[in-house]
Amino acid sequence: MIRALHRWPGLLALALVTVLSLSGAALSVFPAAERIAAPQAEAGMTVATLADRIQGAYPGVEQIRRAPSGRITAYWFDQGTPGAAVIDPATGQGAASADPNQTQRWLTNLHRSLFLGDGGRIAMAVGAAAMLGLSFSGVLLITRRVGGWRNWFTRLRGPLAGRLHIEIARIAVVGLVLSSTTALWMTASTFDLLPGGGVPAMPVEVSGEAAFAPGQMPLLVETPVDELRELSFPYPGDATDVFTLKTDQGTGYLDQGTGALLAWTDLAGWERVSETIYMLHTGQGAATLGLVLGLMALGVPAMGVTGVVVWLAGRRERPRIRGNQPAGRAETILLVGSEGGSxxxxxxxxxxxxxxxxxxxxxxxxxxxxxxxxxxxRRIIVLAATYGDGDSPASAKGFLSRLATLDHAPGAPVAVLGFGDRSFPAYCAFAKAVSEAARAKGWSELLPLDTIDRQSPQDFARWGRGLGKVLGIDLELAHQPVLPATETLTLISRRDYGNEVQAPTAILRFALPKATLWQRLTGAAFARFTAGDLIGILPEGSPVPRLYSLASARRDGFVEIVVKKQPGGLCSGQLTALEPGQTVTAFLRRNPGFQPGRGKAPLILIGAGTGIGPLAGFVRGNTRRRPIHLFFGMRHPDSDFLYGEEMPVWQDEGHLVQLVTAVSRGARPHYVQDALRNEAAEVARLIRDGARVLVCGGRDMAAGVADALADILAPTGLSPAALKAEGRYVEDVY
Incomplete structure (x- = not known):
């Protein structure tokens, strides 16, 4: 709901808010430029002194105005000819032309009304309201994404366009809220929708005398120039006219014959609020703030462009569904929870x-x-993928909470089909959560919960036949998964291990493919990745990709994986036979559920065999020297000590605090879970101190590690299950 409220007004009002922000940013420069260029009154100068100097230079002076920037302008008549100039307060003489800046006037008219009068003012007010709404909805979306206000400035992952959109918003949103709110206030004031201020009533009696020097009038002597807004002189030859003084405090009338104050009215509260809002919006009187707000306004077109890029990328990922019926007339409702579009x-x-x-x-x-x-x-079918470690995917946000708030379950029965990868611990966890929530609500089942592993067309066809039986129709689902866009990777180096123990293994390093601008903006292909993400390799002779964990991040400048040759394995056999200069076809898949996370808490990395790949990538990328303790299991250090050359270097550089190895084919064979038990006291201490545990490797190894940690943590009252619930224990197993 919030995402839709943010997306559609943003797309519809993009042109309007872009004009509003760009013109506002350009106008923000003028108050600062005016402040720099205008001669300023000396400290302590009074209005009386200023009026005397200007009247001496221009005897026919009619009015003196002081702008919030400090610029003083005088207007006069000389033998019937009007004149005006920017005044140097030190001399009272003209220092510059008072003619308005035509560029500024043009931009002001564009910004206020699009040159369309009142209709244009209303349109720009709509633009300001849209900007305000987008700011608030954007704040809610960012807060939800980063996990709360405290994480407002947390580091982001994902496509460049999406990250830029949020990074700009996090900085600019305060200025945009301020600018749009003040714009709406000023529009309301323009159309007299707000209370106005008062002016004193014109005096009934005056002295009837004239020619009292302004420099001797007590109120002008007491009023500093810094508080002056406007001083209007009496009409020449009219002894009943008066001086009108407007200051930051209010408005008053002075007798031209005696200098006495005839009437005075303080500024009303609404006037002070309106003037403060005018200052905040225009920067007049607050030039530095104006420049800051102008810079923030420049974020609007940038967010507009990145927002459109994100929207287009999302549309491309979602296939067009032909013949989609209206919700109220459809017999079958398909609800889809998808993250990447598959x-x-x-x-x-x-x-x-x-x-x-x-x-x-x-x-x-x-x-x-x-x-x-x-x-x-007559039926509702839910197709639900899982994001990360059991979370809802992007297109399923809010489903569970909306289901929980229903007074009763929908009348049509439901079937839930989950999509996932069995190699992940949280396999189809979100689909299972949906099924459990439906059962708890009393929602009748059309079919029991079923799952599709790794986008299997065979699993999908099997499930479809079961659905067809329930519906009484022949239903053959011939689905061909659409693979992501692939890249050709060229091998640049390889290091071989394990031949001595009949377990051929290789660290393969590929050249980093160049990313186009569009790929960098959308995060497509290999434009952005990190250790722990997955790379899909398409072996020759098979349309089914094989996934491998990445041992490198993009900032490393290469793509690296660790591969063990499996007996009869098509893909692993081709990869381990690959020579430098040869190529493979590959694509990238995010794996946000297996990452070290933010913060300074220690990391306990546990892996065996090729499971060292992503763990080595985490250590290599630990430039902030977060405490990392690595437990690594191998067959023999002389044959398959993967990354053995780098480990001492990483320790010397502070990337790795502790390395504990377990050798399964030595004089005293033991496994990585045995190494954990040997370090039980230290492991327990680290976990009590908030350490995060990451396990990578085979299922049997992962099960043994979980058992060992359960024993180690039992005296502390903790368990692997409790750590998983806190997000402090994650696995990448195969």
Whole structure:
């Protein structure tokens, strides 16, 4: 809901808010320039002194005005000819032309009304309201993404366009809220929608005398120039006219014959508020603040461009679903929870098959779940991927909370189909959470929960046949997963291990492919990645990719993986036979659930065999010298001590605090879980101090590590399960 409220007004009002912000940014320069160029009155100068000097230079002076920048302008008549000049207060003489800056006037008219009068003012007010709404919705979205206000400036991951959008917003949002709020206030003031200030009533009686020198008038002598706004002189030859003085404190009338104060009215509260708002919006009287707000306003077009890029990238990832029926007329409702777009591909296949079978089908993201709209629904099918370590994907935000707030379960039965990868501990965790929530709500089942492993077309077809039986139709789902855009990677070096123990293993380093500007903006291909992310390799002779954990980040300048040759393994066999200069076809997949996380808390990295890959990448990238303790299991140090050459260097550089190895084929064979037990006291202390545990390797090793940690932590009242619940224990197992 919030995302839609942010996206659509932003896209619709983009041109308007861009004009508003760019013109505002340009106008913010003028108050500062005026402040620098205008001659300033000396400290302590009074209005009386200033008036005397100007009247001496221009006897026909009619009015003196002082701008918030300190610029003083005098207006006069000389033998019937009007004149005006910017005044040097030291002499009372003209120092510069008082003609308005035509560029500033043009920009002001553009900014206020688009040169369209009152209609344009209303349009720009709508733009300001849109900017205010976008600011508030953006704040809520950022807060939700980073996990609360305390993490407002936390480091971000993801495509460049999305990161730039948020980074700019985090800095500029205060200025945008201030500028848009003050703009709306000023528009309301222009249309007399706010209370006005008062002026004193014109005096009924005056002395009838004239020619009392302004320099001798008590109030002018007491008023410093810094408080002056305007001093108007009496009309020549009219003894009943008066001096009018406007200052920061109020407005008053002075007798031209005696200098006496005839009437005075202080500024009203509303006037003071309006003047403060005018200062905040225009920078008049606060030039530095104006420049800061102008710089923040420049963030609007930048956020507009990056926002459009993010939107276009999202649209490209989601396939077009033909023949999507209105929600109120559809018999079958498909709700899709997808992060990268692949689940939408399955939804499109299912939608097409059901439509061919004569069903009316409506597909929508899970975030748009609205049972009241499904008035003709006979069934609801949920296709749900999982993001990270069991979280909801992007298009399913808010589904569970919306389901929980329903008074009763929807009348149409539900079927939940989860999509995931069994190599991850949180396999289909979000789909399972949806199924459990539906059961708790009393929502009747159309089909039991089922799952699709690694986008398997066979699993999907099997599930489809089961759905067809329930519906009484023949339903064949022939889905061909669409792979992400691939890159050709060229091997530049390799290091071989494990031949002596019949476990051929290689560290393969590929050249980093060049990223286009679009890829950098959208984070596509290899434009941005980090250790722990996954690389999909397409072996020759098979359309099914194999996934490997990355041992490098983009900042390392190369793509690196660790591969062990599996008996009969097609992809591993091809990779371990690869020679420098040869190429592979690959794509990148994010793996946010297996990352060290932020902060300074210690890390305990546990791995065996090729599981060292991402762990070595974490150590290599530990430039901030976060305490890292690495437990690594191998067969024999002479054969498969992967990254053995780098380990001492990383320790010397402070990237690695402790290295503990476990050798399974030595004089005293032991495994990495045994090494943990040997260091039980230190491990328990680190975890009590907030350490995060990352485990990478085979399933049996991971199970043994979990058992060892359970024993180690038992006296402390902690457990691996409790650490997982806190996000302090994550696994990447295969």
């Amino acid at each position: 689940t939408w591909g399955f939804a499109a296949t299912l939608h097409a098959a059901l439509s061919r079978a004569g069903q009316s089908v409506y597909a929508a993201p899970m975030s748009a779940f609205s049972p009241d709209r499904y008035t003709s629904a």
